[in-house]
Amino acid sequence: MKKALKILVVLVVILGIVIAFNYSRLNIISGYSAKSMSSSVFVAGRSVEFTDTTDNNFSPINIADDVVDASKKIASASVFGLMTRKAVYRKGLGSVLITDDYDFSQETPVPHRSAITRMTAYPYGGMKQKDTVFTNVNYDQINNAVTYAFAKVDDEDIKKTRAVLVIYKDQILAEQYAEGFDKDSKILGWSMTKSLISTMYGILQYQGKINVWDKAPIEEWKNDERKDITIHNLLQMNSGLEWEEDYSKISDVTEMLFLKKDMTKPQAEKPLVGKPNETWYYSSGTSNLLSGILRKQFDTHQGYLDFPYDEFIDKIGMHSMLIEADMEGNYVGSSYAWAKPRDWAKFGLLYLHRGNWNGEQLFDESWVDYITKPTPTSDGRYGAHFWLNAGGFHPDVPKDMYSANGYQGQRVYIIPSKNLVVVRFGLAGSDGMDFNKFLSEITTAIE
Incomplete structure (x- = not known):
């Protein structure tokens, strides 16, 4: 005993x-x-x-x-x-x-939304598309690629795919969902939210309300070595600021997402450890800092909250989308946007059409060239908050492909040379899914 x-x-x-x-x-x-x-x-x-x-x-x-x-x-x-x-x-x-001191009775501003659904076919409205057959498309090959995305390996679902859409010339060629999901299921984009933040800057640039080449308006930086960092450097994640993006331990990113009330501050407080425009490093803190800078462009908090929905999200009919905010009311631009797969696909189509949505230009065509220009020292893999294939990371896929990427393999791929948008959602990234094989099968199916 x-x-x-x-x-x-x-x-x-x-x-x-x-x-x-x-x-x-x-x-x-x-x-x-x-x-x-x-x-x-x-x-x-x-x-x-x-x-x-x-x-x-x-x-x-x-x-x-x-x-x-x-x-x-x-x-x-x-x-x-x-x-x-x-x-x-x-x-x-x-x-x-x-936190324990959270006041449940506090009045919190919320974004105003517009949910007008046009009586036209997707993607410009909510009606069903007309059946269209393209003679230059190998449909069997497209379906094989989709089947691969959902296929189990030795009876184990290692890919964990939840949704796939293939859209060619605005027409849905293929659409499939895992059990428990359908076209009305909202899915978290994780870091695809970063590309939404970039788009907001593109719209403000087009409207003449901001210049991404200006120095970042951070008061604490004005009198130290960080004073020359530009908004452009931040959009390219090439500021030279210190940051640790490691989700396997307590790091800058996990502390920011799960411990901080105001997520726009952690990156701003970091010292310079490299040189602006010469030190690319992926940083979710940078995206949230950009969200904070964005907020400063508006006279009121309400104006900031309304902006992405008024000028972009609801305007192209992404009515299911919701961008979550931190305790201080800042959009968590690094990580937290939800939408239905078809609405995420609309985001890709907006870029495929170079900022033009059904005749209305939301951002300048040159913004697409800007966000797809490789960031120095990124080996052709990163632009302005978009991932690129310019360096041939996916060797069997067109090099003009670029994408919004998120944790666990959330993807919106834009492939201009093939007039394609490919959307994939799931719970496994490249550890379970061969994206090069998946995309190659789709792109080579378009003659």
């Missing part, structure tokens, strides 16, 4: 040491789980059970336990009963992790 007691005491001590050592990590695990659960349930309309067994079912997030209060629209998560974190849903602003 005494021996068993000693063993129990030792185990308790070891557990205590492990918990103490990983305390901050538990904070982030709980935070991720609560935020993911809240958005999945209250933004996307999925069940707690579905979210637990899919979106939150990976290590180490799956050690967290979630509780959802549907009446208060709050999701709570903890690990072994420790480090409880809460995320609350706010209509129009999505879900956000909150």
Whole structure:
């Protein structure tokens, strides 16, 4: 009995040491789980059970336990009963992790939305497309590519694909969804949100309200070595600012997304460790800093919240889209935009048509050239908040392809030389999916 007691005491001590050592990590695990659960349930309309067994079912997030209060629209998560974190849903602003001092009675501005659905066929309206057969398209090859995207390997669903759309000359050639999903399912784009932020700058540039070549309007930088960083440098993620983008541990990005009230500040507080225009480094902090700079362009918070919907999102009929905000009301431009797959595809089509939507120019055609110009030192892989194939990363795919990319393989591919937009969503990226093979099969099917 005494021996068993000693063993129990030792185990308790070891557990205590492990918990103490990983305390901050538990904070982030709980935070991720609560935020993911809240958005999945209250933004996307999925069940707690579905979210637990899919979106939150990976290590180490799956050690967290979630509780959802549907009446208060709050999701709570903890690990072994420790480090409880809460995320609350706010209509129009999505879900956000909150702190203990959060005031539920506070009045929070929300974006005004317009939901006019035109009585024309997709993509310019909500009506069904007419059947169209293109003689230069190998439909069997397109279908083979889609089948590949959903195919299991040795009975294991390693690709975890949820949705695929292939659109040629505005016409849907192929569309398929995994079980439990359909064309009305809202899906998180993760870092595809970065490309939305870039688009907002393109619109302001076109309207003459901002110049991306100007120095970044950050007061703290005016009298130190960061003073020469431009908005352009930030859009190309080539500012030279310090940042650690590592989701496997406590890093700058995980602290920002799961611990900070104001996500526009962390990157602004970082020192210069390289030279602007000579040091490319992928940084979600930079995207949120750009969201903060964007907010400064408007006289009111309401104007900032309304802008992307008024001038872009609702204008092209992406009515399902919602960009989530942090506790201070800043759009989380790095990570948190939701929309139905067909609406995400409209985003790709807007770029395929070089900023023109059904006759209305939303941003200058030259903006497409700007965002697809490779960032110095990126090996032809990155432009202004878009990923590129200019360096031939996908060797069997046209080099003019560019894309909005997100965590776990969220993709909107724009391929001008083939007049194509290809959309893929899932829970696995290149670790489970060969995107070069997938895209090559599709692009070579267009003669």
